Amino acid sequence: TNETNCLMMLVCVLFKGWLLREVRGSWIKHRRYWFVLSQDSLDYFSGPEKGARRLGTLVLTSLCSVIWPDKQTYKETGYWSITVYGRKHCYRLYTKHFNEAVHWACAIQKIIDTKSPVETPTQLLIRDIEENKFNPEVVEHIYQHNPILKYTQGPLYAPLLPFPYGNHNGKGYGSVREEAVKLFNCLQQLELVREPVPIIQGVLQTCLDLRPLRDEVYCQLVKQTSHTPSPYTAAHLRYWQLLTCMSCTFLPGPNMLKYLRFHLKSQSPESEMDNYASFISEALEKTKCRECVPSWDEIQMLMNRQEMLCTVHYPGPGSCQLYISSHTTANEVVRRMQEKLGLQDSKNTFALYEQNALWEQPVSGSALIADVLTSLTTKEAESTSRWKLCFKLYCLLDADSISVDSIEYFFLFEQCHEMVVRGQLPACEEDLQALAALRLQSLMGDFSMHVPCPPLDELFPGHMLETRSCPTTQRFPTGLLAGTLWSHTATAVQKQKVELDKRLRSRLKEESSSVMTSILERWKGLAGYSRRDSMAAYLTIARQWSGFGCTLYESSTGSFSQKLWLGVAASSVSLYKQGESEALESFPYGQICSYSVSDSNTFRITAGDRDLMFETTKVKTDSTKNLDSFSSLSPENPCCHGRNFFGGDRGDMSPPLFPKSSLTPAL
Numbered sequence: 001t002n003e004t005n006c007l008m009m010l011v012c013v014l015f016k017g018w019l020l021r022e023v024r025g026s027w028i029k030h031r032r033y034w035f036v037l038s039q040d041s042l043d044y045f046s047g048p049e050k051g052a053r054r055l056g057t058l059v060l061t062s063l064c065s066v067i068w069p070d071k072q073t074y075k076e077t078g079y080w081s082i083t084v085y086g087r088k089h090c091y092r093l094y095t096k097h098f099n100e101a102v103h104w105a106c107a108i109q110k111i112i113d114t115k116s117p118v119e120t121p122t123q124l125l126i127r128d129i130e131e132n133k134f135n136p137e138v139v140e141h142i143y144q145h146n147p148i149l150k151y152t153q154g155p156l157y158a159p160l161l162p163f164p165y166g167n168h169n170g171k172g173y174g175s176v177r178e179e180a181v182k183l184f185n186c187l188q189q190l191e192l193v194r195e196p197v198p199i200i201q202g203v204l205q206t207c208l209d210l211r212p213l214r215d216e217v218y219c220q221l222v223k224q225t226s227h228t229p230s231p232y233t234a235a236h237l238r239y240w241q242l243l244t245c246m247s248c249t250f251l252p253g254p255n256m257l258k259y260l261r262f263h264l265k266s267q268s269p270e271s272e273m274d275n276y277a278s279f280i281s282e283a284l285e286k287t288k289c290r291e292c293v294p295s296w297d298e299i300q301m302l303m304n305r306q307e308m309l310c311t312v313h314y315p316g317p318g319s320c321q322l323y324i325s326s327h328t329t330a331n332e333v334v335r336r337m338q339e340k341l342g343l344q345d346s347k348n349t350f351a352l353y354e355q356n357a358l359w360e361q362p363v364s365g366s367a368l369i370a371d372v373l374t375s376l377t378t379k380e381a382e383s384t385s386r387w388k389l390c391f392k393l394y395c396l397l398d399a400d401s402i403s404v405d406s407i408e409y410f411f412l413f414e415q416c417h418e419m420v421v422r423g424q425l426p427a428c429e430e431d432l433q434a435l436a437a438l439r440l441q442s443l444m445g446d447f448s449m450h451v452p453c454p455p456l457d458e459l460f461p462g463h464m465l466e467t468r469s470c471p472t473t474q475r476f477p478t479g480l481l482a483g484t485l486w487s488h489t490a491t492a493v494q495k496q497k498v499e500l501d502k503r504l505r506s507r508l509k510e511e512s513s514s515v516m517t518s519i520l521e522r523w524k525g526l527a528g529y530s531r532r533d534s535m536a537a538y539l540t541i542a543r544q545w546s547g548f549g550c551t552l553y554e555s556s557t558g559s560f561s562q563k564l565w566l567g568v569a570a571s572s573v574s575l576y577k578q579g580e581s582e583a584l585e586s587f588p589y590g591q592i593c594s595y596s597v598s599d600s601n602t603f604r605i606t607a608g609d610r611d612l613m614f615e616t617t618k619v620k621t622d623s624t625k626n627l628d629s630f631s632s633l634s635p636e637n638p639c640c641h642g643r644n645f646f647g648g649d650r651g652d653m654s655p656p657l658f659p660k661s662s663l664t665p666a667l
Contacts, residue, residue: 014038015107016048017100020079022092030079030094037107039114042084042091058086062115065164066108069101084108085166122160122219125149126259133262143227150227156184160219163212171209179206180216187220190242191235197299200242204249204293215256217246222263231273240276241303247280248302248326249290257284279305286327292374298326310369312337312352314391315414324369331365337391341407348408351394356385362394396549397570404532413442413535416542423461424552424565426581431541433515436460437522438541442534447524456516465511545581547574554578555603555614566614573605585612 015037020030021044033044034052041059045052058064067083074080079094080101095101125146132138143149148160159180166175173179186203190196207214221243228236252260261284264277294302301308307323312333314320320340322333330352338344352363354376363372369389376387393411402409419425420435427435436459444451456465526534542548550567565576567583573592574583587607594606603614 014111015104017104018048019044019104020094022094035093035104037104037111039111042108044091056089058084058089058091060108060111060115061087062112062117063087063162063164064108064112064115065166066105066112067166068105069098074098082108083166085164087165090166118162120158120160120162121146122148123162126219126255129262130258149223151224151229153188155188156181156220159216160223161216163216173206173210176210176212179210180213183213183217184220187217187224187239187242190238196238196241196303197296200245200299200303201293201296203242204245207246207250208290208293214246214250215253218243218252218256218260221246222260225273226263232271237272237276240273244276244280244283244305245294245299245302247283248287249294251284251287251289260284275305283326286325288327288368290326290368290371292371292378294326294370295374295377298370298374302326308370308373310373310389312391313355313388314341315411315418320391326368326370328369329365330363330367330369330372333369334365334391343408346408347398347401348393349395349397350391353390353392354379354387355390356383356387358385360390363389395551395570399549404536409535413539416539419552420542421458421461423463423579425542425545426547426576426579427541427545429464431544432460432464433519433522435538435541436519437526438529438534438538440519440523441526441529442531442538445531446527447520453516453520456512456519459519460515465508465515546583547576547581550574552576564614 017035018032019035021033023029023031033055034046034048035042035044041057043054043057045054064087065085067085069080069082077094079096080098081092081094082101082105084091084093093101093104095104125142125148128142129139132142159177161180163176163180165177174182183203183206186199190199193199203217207217221239224239225236225243230236251257261281264281267274267277298308307325310322310324310328310333312320312322314337320337322336322340324333333352334350335344338346338350343350351365352369352372353360354363354372356379372389376389379387393408393415396412399412402412416425417435417439420427420432439459440447440453443454529537547565547567547569550565550569553566553568555564555566563578564584565578567574567576572586572588574586576583587605591607592605593608594604596604605612605614
């Protein structure tokens with residue numbers, strides 16, 4: 001032993017020194033040891049002297065990992081800690097000095113980085129199969145003599161692919177190596193359970209959270225579908241069904257993709273496995289990495305190699321049903337909706353929106369509809385409102401060419417009314433009442449006492465009623481009682497507040513009744529107006545606003561403390577004070593020199609010698625790819641009507657260049 005230790009000391013020592021090591025027994029305690037880092041290992045001894053006894057060795061390979069010192073551990077223990085993970089051992093080391101901890105971590109990591117990549121037996125065999133794929137006899141020999149490549153009923157004790165030791169990610173999972181072994185156990189349970197969807201969803205969720213495990217699961221599934229004793233049973237087909245779901249959710253890495261394709265081509269012709277293999281091969285050509293795990297319905301459709309039925313609403317009560325796959329994008333649905341509704345020749349552009357009663361946002365053209373539907377299901381579960389996918393006008397590039405008999409004209413009317421009800425069209429109260437009456441005439445025809453009326457909030461902007469009935473001077477400031485003791489005075493103030501709120505509600509009810517009465521009187525005066533006449537009169541009033549046809553985004557700039565509307569139209573970008581009809585500024589596209597997103601909530605426009613910055617709640621940085629087409633949209637440009645003013649061809653429904661707000665982007 002002494003001779004071995006002497007030889008160890010003669011090896012090129014890269015770093016050495018005293019460190020505390022965590023020792024686990026009946027309780028955790030720290031002991032002081034002399035640590036020596038060499039080119040191949042991290043060793044610790046009883047002391048620094050030549051004859052000191054070596055107490056332990058951690059062999060360093062490319063799969064070892066180092067966790068760097070963090071402040072939280074220092075606050076809790078008073079020591080800076082580093083953790084070194086090896087195949088068999090884990091060293092938790094402590095020191096009083098931060099610089100010393102960093103030096104040790106850097107030195108160990110440098111050694112790990114110099115090591116050749118470790119290859120597992122499975123990887124070596126996959127390489128052999130790739131090299132001999134045109135020699136069936138050799139490939140068959142490899143499979144026959146290497147059970148690790150074939151179906152097994154026994155457990156898996158180590159991953160099939162190499163993963164770093166001790167790679168924890170903070171998402172509630174164990175190390176990647178541990179999770180890989182657990183996943184194989186989940187795969188085997190598929191053979192026994194009556195309802196496989198929860199297990200499939202769980203495996204997909206783990207692969208979504210832990211990216212390195214995707215290739216591992218593909219490898220495990222290839223193993224479990226190779227040389228199966230009972231290949232035609234329902235239990236065995238479960239592996240193929242999971243493989244189908246994987247192929248529509250995640251792409252494997254290049255090497256695993258080659259191995260998977262070889263496996264798919266090896267299936268018996270005209271068998272059920274061959275049918276799944278063909279479906280998977282086609283899916284791999286189209287799959288993009290998903291943002292969400294497939295829903296229950298989507299998984300059931302994939303298990304049967306079928307498409308899903310998707311309901312797409314459009315302005316008004318109408319909707320269409322389309323069959324979609326896991327690879328269908330929003331752009332494809334937009335084009336199919338245009339064809340169904342006869343809008344393919346429109347000069348205006350359309351998009352899909354996620355929408356509920358109070359809020360909506362456009363869907364990126366490249367977004368997968370399956371992901372969008374899954375996210376809508378999640379939103380519905382988290383709130384009481386109903387979410388839907390809606391097909392709507394996106395950019396009004398040529399309002400004059402819309403035929404009054406077309407469904408596009410109906411879309412324009414419905415979306416204009418949405419804007420009015422949400423308070424996004426600045427108009428006087430008289431005009432708003434006239435619009436409400438025209439809306440009733442278009443919906444219900446001539447006035448009748450026997451026809452139930454829609455509620456006022458579907459006809460008239462709510463903020464106008466609140467302004468009339470609840471002046472801000474009569475409201476209690478938010479947090480009036482914050483920080484006070486619950487005393488007699490506080491109780492009296494609370495009672496006063498409740499009483500005032502009751503009076504304000506009563507006044508709001510009175511004002512609502514008064515406004516509704518005025519609207520009904522105006523409605524009576526519209527007797528004889530046809531639906532088309534009512535819609536035309538409605539849009540004539542709306543067109544009086546100079547911003548008609550804009551897409552509006554809530555914004556602010558340093559020059560104004562008040563919230564502003566940034567209006568993007570086919571020919572210019574304009575700035576409006578909310579509630580005012582005249583634009584503060586207007587910039588034709590020909591005057592705009594540059595435009596950029598400078599950070600997550602700031603948008604910049606340079607027009608001539610002016611540099612304008614707009615603060616917003618959110619900027620879609622991924623839409624900057626469309627900026628190059630921005631300047632081509634001046635009215636003089638003949639291509640204007642054929643292009644989205646955010647860039648891209650018609651039908652390219654990427655999210656707007658400008659920020660989304662909590663309010664609806666409106667016409």
